[in-house]
Amino acid sequence: MQRRDLLKLAATAPAAALAGAGLAAAQTPRALRLRPGGTDDGFDPWVEIIAPAFRHNAAEVSRLAGGRPILAVIKNNAYGLGDQVVGPIVDGCPQVTGLACVRPAEALAMRAMGVRKPILTMAELGVEESAELVRKDVTLSCWMDDAGDRLARIAKAAKRRVPVHPYVDTGMNREGMPLARAIGWLEALASQPDVRIDGIYQMFVHDVEFDRVQLERFTAFLDRAAAAGIRPRLRHAAATYELHRVPESHLDAVRVGNALFGSPAGPDVTHPFDPKPVFRLKARVVRVERVEVGESAGFNRGFRPSTATSVALLPVGHTDGYASAAAGVCEVLIGGRTYPVVPGGVNSAHTIVDVGAAPVVRVGDLATLVGPDHAAILPAEVGARTKTGTLQVMTRLSALLPRRVVEA
Numbered sequence: 223m224q225r226r227d228l229l230k231l232a233a234t235a236p237a238a239a240l241a242g243a244g245l246a247a248a249q250t251p252r253a254l255r256l257r258p259g260g261t262d263d264g265f266d267p268w269v270e271i272i273a274p275a276f277r278h279n280a281a282e283v284s285r286l287a288g289g290r291p292i293l294a295v296i297k298n299n300a301y302g303l304g305d306q307v308v309g310p311i312v313d314g315c316p317q318v319t320g321l322a323c324v325r326p327a328e329a330l331a332m333r334a335m336g337v338r339k340p341i342l343t344m345a346e347l348g349v350e351e352s353a354e355l356v357r358k359d360v361t362l363s364c365w366m367d368d369a370g371d372r373l374a375r376i377a378k379a380a381k382r383r384v385p386v387h388p389y390v391d392t393g394m395n396r397e398g399m400p401l402a403r404a405i406g407w408l409e410a411l412a413s414q415p416d417v418r419i420d421g422i423y424q425m426f427v428h429d430v431e432f433d434r435v436q437l438e439r440f441t442a443f444l445d446r447a448a449a450a451g452i453r454p455r456l457r458h459a460a461a462t463y464e465l466h467r468v469p470e471s472h473l474d475a476v477r478v479g480n481a482l483f484g485s486p487a488g489p490d491v492t493h494p495f496d497p498k499p500v501f502r503l504k505a506r507v508v509r510v511e512r513v514e515v516g517e518s519a520g521f522n523r524g525f526r527p528s529t530a531t532s533v534a535l536l537p538v539g540h541t542d543g544y545a546s547a548a549a550g551v552c553e554v555l556i557g558g559r560t561y562p563v564v565p566g567g568v569n570s571a572h573t574i575v576d577v578g579a580a581p582v583v584r585v586g587d588l589a590t591l592v593g594p595d596h597a598a599i600l601p602a603e604v605g606a607r608t609k610t611g612t613l614q615v616m617t618r619l620s621a622l623l624p625r626r627v628v629e630a
């Protein structure tokens with residue numbers, strides 16, 4: 223793609239939306255993933271990122287955390303929404319003290335988009351990529367037995383002291399230094415002049431009873447560390463599950479993703495929590511045609527109307543992240559009304575919608591397949607109807623779809 227195309231692309235994004243996202247005009251093409259499409263006169267589908275919903279959710283999380291700061295988890299390409307777009311929005315939330323991701327590319331992409339707050343990578347990484355991260359003021363995690371040697375090599379390569387949050391395993395048996403070996407290991411790290419321990423953390427298994435056991439283990443370990451003179455400034459443990467169910471685990475900061483991205487608390491939670499969906503999947507109607515009785519629409523004659531009707535075609539399908547399982551069960555919002563997706567109507571790049579015998583829908587009309595604008599298309603509702611779950615409705619969105627930041 224030519225630079226002039228990128229600039230043309232930048233010009234299509236509303237300025238207010240970009241300003242709200244903290245995105246300078248020059249950064250816009252990267253926000254849109256360096257791909258054309260999603261222009262107002264085109265028919266490409268796109269994803270809207272709803273900046274005020276993130277700000278609202280951050281306030282909700284902060285309230286539940288008793289005002290403690292939030293370490294915002296922006297991993298897996300911001301749960302599918304796009305780290306380059308979501309990072310700057312979350313960075314601008316006053317309740318957020320820092321961002322946490324997993325892959326080096328995520329941390330670098332967010333820094334490149336102007337994210338200023340501390341970024342933590344929650345993974346053990348290679349020495350060279352770690353050195354690059356440290357040069358970009360990214361904080362590392364460590365848990366391997368040879369972390370001391372590795373951090374020394376990183377410090378030498380980066381020519382800087384390495385900020386780190388040691389990650390300990392209190393019973394999840396996934397990542398982290400097992401607690402049984404952790405105290406001597408931590409003391410050795412703390413004695414290294416090229417290492418700066420800024421925080422410390424562990425991950426819960428998301429089971430209230432065992433979470434409490436893990437918390438006791440973590441607290442006892444922190445007490446031992448403190449007795450040895452090691453008092454990391456930011457002790458963090460709780461993710462969204464514990465935000466809601468284990469308030470005593472909130473410690474110095476909550477390390478939360480799902481709640482920020484609008485996931486409901488769950489049926490077992492009784493306290494008020496009002497998260498807002500943070501995205502829309504949108505497309506424009508590209509065709510409206512009548513289907514007579516005896517005719518059909520789509521592959522395998524999946525939709526055979528019993529009375530004459532019309533079908534609208536949306537140029538968005540399952541390769542864009544709209545589940546095939548939406549066919550026959552989900553609805554799409556067009557012009558303030560919802561219309562059913564016909565059986566067999568979700569193909570790789572197309573979705574067919576029944577718009578009735580006397581359609582008011584026209585080519586070029588805006589359609590919202592998922593979003594906060596109607597109960598039938600809420601991410602949780604689409605997740606339930608397609609049996610994929612709320613999270614996957616978001617994480618499966620194609621990274622290739624253009625992103626637009628909106629203020630409403």
Ligand SMILES: Cc1ncc(COP(=O)(O)O)c(C=O)c1O
Pocket residue numbers: 295344425461462463477478479480481
């Ligand atoms: C280490 C770690 N911390 C925090 C989180 C955030 O979890 P949630 O999105 O449920 O808040 C995750 C996500 O799985 C994680 O792996």
